[in-house]
Amino acid sequence: MLTGALAGCGGGTDDKPGKQAQTSAAAPSSATPASTAGGLPPLPASLTSQRLEWKRCKAPEGGSAPGSAWRCTTVDVPLDYAKPDGDTIGIALIRKEARDKGRRLGSMLFNFGGPGGSGVSILPRAAGSYGSLNTRYDLVGFDPRGVAASAGVRCRTDREQDSTNRKIDMTPDTAAEEAAFMKDGAAFGAGCERRSGKVLPFVGTTNAARDMDLIRAVLGDRKLTYFGMSYGTELGGTYAHLFPKNVGRTVFDAVVDPTADTVGHARNQTTGFQRALENYLKDRGQDPKAGTRRIAALLKRIDAEPLPTGTDRELNESLAITGIVLPLYSKSSWPTLTQALDEAEDGTGSMLLQLADSYNGRDEKGHYDTQNHSQRAISCADTTARPTAAEARAIVPEFAKLSPVFGPFLAWDTAGWCADWPVKGEHDTPEASAPGAGPILVVGTTGDPATPYEGARKMADELGEGVGILLTNKGEGHGAYGGSSCVTSTVDAYFLDGKVPADGKTCS
Template structure:
């Protein structure tokens, strides 16, 4: 789950690890998704929505998927020939199954041991707004054991990339917003510009992607997942959801408890938190991760936090130069600090970036981190992941806090985190300001009475989806359904990082072994 502001709920463990690995290798930006064609607004066509007559839901579900060879993205871990892609038509509006349809993009690699095949394993890597078609091949090396008996399947949720992806503005407008809009406004003029930018983004989404905006919420995506299950020929859904994908998985379990097979939720979004609650959770989580980073460097957390907060204040007044000619402002600096906190392997990168900014007065490293996180490549093109994330988040969230309410939150949020608190408090008002579509609910419903056991994994040092949310998810799923697994460690997500967690998850998926509720991996 990506932090709010750059995006609402958070990046995924696999994607975050790939991001940090790319930066450690010296790359300035994450590789673009091969499924997206970068275009300016003038050249952007409306989303891929087909008009009536359209097939009914039953007819769509019974139509076999046509799988075609597709290459793995740059940086993928498997040969392109191992991957096949298909498109599943689903109703744009699930309440009107005979109406217009959109295509859901899928990618699959079949099980390597066909005689022991258990079915398909569907992944969602979070965001919201992350492309599973792009991410799964990059991350597949982490799931080779599961691939022995499962077909690995990724998808672009509706409103994302190749699945009627939402687009709201072009590269020049995106660059201007990152350059000129202060995400922690200090004056009336900065506050007005901050709120106006949110409204402008919403207007752009309505202009370029208006047909899909009312239909990109999490519940709609969960219904698509059941259509995917049927199209794959599976009697129940086996699913691995990480970060925002845990909210999607919990929503699926609530809507289709009888279709739950083996489901794992890792790096769990708190289902009891509303808009302000999510921001408060992330202020707590990122501050906790920052303090753990500072302790690891032998620095007093309180003094280190004050040092970084003072650096941000100086950058707010006097942005830092970079070799590219672009300046590092406070907004980009905050995102640059956030990015490497997703994984402990990113801490050396953060140390080097902060040293460069604080001691050398240059912003090159923090800007590179922010660009990668914001989906900007070396040529200045932005992907549309943040557009999709905004659309999905605002389709879900009913709350629309005002600027006055955000200002009232500032003292408490600053106490939680002098570094991240102001940014996240203001974000509660700016995120869905002037959004053209009303939100569906305050918090997601994830209760799933009668469902099979679901593994819920929380990491004690998770910055983006703090550990406490995992316990709440397990409780909300219901007694006998939510099985809590605690990972004592750092980073956003545990599978592939903790040998203990990885073994438990593999045994659950491959052998059906359900661990004891409350098991702890140290």
């Protein structure tokens, strides 16, 4: 997702890059005890020895209950790992057991990104893509702390969010628009503090990674088998850094650059979305530079005069940009983008508004999910950066040169996201070095708009020699597993048989 507005068992081998492991480790007989890492106090037995009671799943908010093959439970974790005997919160889990129980390898934990994505909600919908893995692994999804059923953060009402989308210009052109933009960002943070102040200081990625190790231990796995997508790669990198000896077979797909700070992520995404837009235009037989200029001109017209949509809502520039972003995540959605842009050129914004609503988690009744709330809370708990309006304004020309369509939006986003945030951030950039960990397969797609390919190479380097194994997918879209048969078969061979591909392997 956009920066700020964004998107088990069986250990690896000790093979160096370029070698293949020919055998897999047997399923562990007992779990490695959970720890907190980082010199924090040990966890009490009441947490490390808790037994899980799996029950029929209830329907998540705004969704429907999964099928009978799924079971749900809750794991208790410390609210504050510095005070492990203090207050706890529940982390919601969902599981589909391995089909071949005689050859079961253990549990596979998933995180689908965001931050703020609900694994309890997403995994049952996505599980069809992981059927081969489900033969020997229990598929396990979870809502990270601060998300949905795991003490989910809430910051504003549906009416307040609609008002923001209608009134606030996310690419302010005047002093008045700029002041309103910054005021809205501060109001969002104040709303989070009013409604979720108790958990707000503790929803960062480091604590979520500690939760993952407790989940691993309570599930009974000696090492963590993990599949992380998008932000899930940052979470996985944090886990690998904290618990390198507990890293089992692990795959990162659509990889976040761990070396980028807030402005760096925005710059990366400006480059990535512009690259995807140009690839889309070339695929449509259009000159990418001329096509970019035409779309940028359309956005300027919409900024001056929002488009009607056939409802009481108009399409403004900010919503139009969001609507353009969503179809760039997958090449299969490019025809939809063509239809939406053609409609907008003809003076109607209905399709782009529908796409923006889908991206923003707004349903037909005007109800928003809370992923955006959780995403901002987690991101701002992680980063120390608090760019000012002046700092954002200063980088607009650079970003506009990179992309006249997405650049100004993403430049201003750096300031609006954590404006006057009530909680201090943890670091400038996350730490992902993991000496002593088993091999981690890092999958980067050359046309990925949201997490550009360059980040995969940097993640592999950060993880360390013999740990980060780069797999390049020459293609389009945000994520490669399930879209590329070569990537899918390589990942399956690693998870199921322990076969580590050569570092630098390319799928095309």
